Amino acid sequence: MxxxxxxxxxxxxxxxxxxxxxxxxxxxxxxxxxxxxxxxxxxxxxxxxxxxxxxxxxxxxxxxxxxxxxxxxxxxxxxxxxxxxxxxxxxxxxxxxxGLAPVRVGPFHIHGSHDRSRVPVNGIGIEIEAALAFGTGHHGTTQGCLAAIADEARKGRPRRILDVGTGTGVLAIAAARRLRRPVLAGDIDVVAVRTARENARANGAAPFVTCVHAPGIDAPALRMAGPYDLILANILLPPLKRLARPLAGLLAPGGRVVLSGLLDSHANAALAAYRAQGLKLVNRRSIEGWTTLVLTADGAAPRRL
Missing domain, CATH: 3.30.70 (Alpha-Beta Plaits)
Incomplete structure (x- = not known):
């Protein structure tokens, strides 16, 4: 990916x-x-x-x-x-x-230390330094998720948030900084967990972001903290399809799940898997050939951006 x-x-x-x-x-x-x-x-x-x-x-x-x-x-x-x-x-x-220029998505400005001075005073700067994980915000999948987080902030403040496959922790940090709510960030790789924890601390999000090593979505640390009002999953089509049932089971009534890591041509396959679990499409965004889906169990009418 x-x-x-x-x-x-x-x-x-x-x-x-x-x-x-x-x-x-x-x-x-x-x-x-x-x-x-x-x-x-x-x-x-x-x-x-x-x-x-x-x-x-x-x-x-x-x-x-x-x-x-x-x-x-x-x-x-x-x-x-x-x-x-x-x-x-x-x-x-x-x-x-x-060689990466800062990326702006709504209020978020994802940047390296060499561009720290370019973040506007009213922006939410998230600094991602060299580490053993990708997740700099430059890819359409990450940008789609950041835009979805900004959308959620305009609708309200979900109480419990889960970031599945957190990588560098950029999405968990963005959610914590914008929503000011606790975020549980899990990853199957211990290097990613360590990287995300360090990034959360460096970006002033450590009080809100808890990073855990989760070998799977059924890990006790993830199940015990649910159900979640907002779930972020920026991974790939095959694991997203496999996770459809367990993720739906972790979603609180009226909660939303953000799915990304999907080529435009793969989006309908992911959508079908989650519709089979009773979730409804409320948002669909395409950036540079990659789709981000937002689904809920509350039956809201679809809206395409």
């Missing part, structure tokens, strides 16, 4: 530079083909109109397979220009973040 978690033992990478559209297509092809538990991929802007896509894994890539995916997505010339190499843990993160 583009905003997924870097494999803990990542020592290999692939990289190719191209236009924004080409790098996004390449990233999508890799994300759909490779196991997200083994390969992380991201596209980002180097300078105006000049982008790069990078993928990271613990095991060496198959160059022929990756070049074939690049060729399918963006042509033979870029496939030939794709480079592969080895790296030291963490080196890639600092280098990538240096």
């Amino acid at each position: 583009l905003e997924g978690l870097l494999p803990n033992d990542a020592t290999h990478y692939m990289r190719v530079e191209a236009s924004e559209g080409e790098t996004r297509r390449i990233a999508d092809f890799i994300a759909e083909t490779c196991d997200p538990a083994e390969v992380a991929v991201a596209s980002f802007e180097l300078s105006e109109g000049h982008w790069a896509v990078e993928a990271y894994a613990g095991a060496a890539f198959d160059p022929d397979m990756l070049r074939e995916l690049v060729a399918l997505a963006a042509g033979d010339a870029l496939a030939a220009a794709t480079v592969f190499g080895a790296l030291q843990e963490k080196d890639w993160i600092a280098a990538s973040l240096e």
Whole structure:
């Protein structure tokens, strides 16, 4: 997944530079083909109109397979220009973040330390530093979730909030800072939990954000704190479909669940799984080819943004 978690033992990478559209297509092809538990991929802007896509894994890539995916997505010339190499843990993160401009979604300004001064005084700045997880706010999935959090703040203040697969903790931090309510942030990876906890502390959200290692949605720490008025799940289609029943069971009456990590072409499949659990669509937002769905059990009429 583009905003997924870097494999803990990542020592290999692939990289190719191209236009924004080409790098996004390449990233999508890799994300759909490779196991997200083994390969992380991201596209980002180097300078105006000049982008790069990078993928990271613990095991060496198959160059022929990756070049074939690049060729399918963006042509033979870029496939030939794709480079592969080895790296030291963490080196890639600092280098990538240096090239990322701040992202604004509603009141939220997601930025690195080098852009701290660019956050307006009336904005909610969330600083995400180099760490062992993705989640910088630059991908359409994260932006869709941030927009959904801003929408929820205009409707009221949900009392109990759960962030499933928190990664860097950016969504949990955003919810805590905007809604001023307790947020339980869970992840299957202990590195992500540690990263999210550090980010929450650095962003002044530690009093509201509790980060826990949750091997699954049935983890006692998650079940005991429910039911939830707002659930955030920015992951992938297969796990989202598997989680439809347990997530619906954790949702409080009238609560809402925000689903993302979905290509536009995958959104209806996720929607069908949650409708089968009695949830109703109330919001559907597409950003850069990625869909974010907001569903509820209260039967509200659908609204497309």
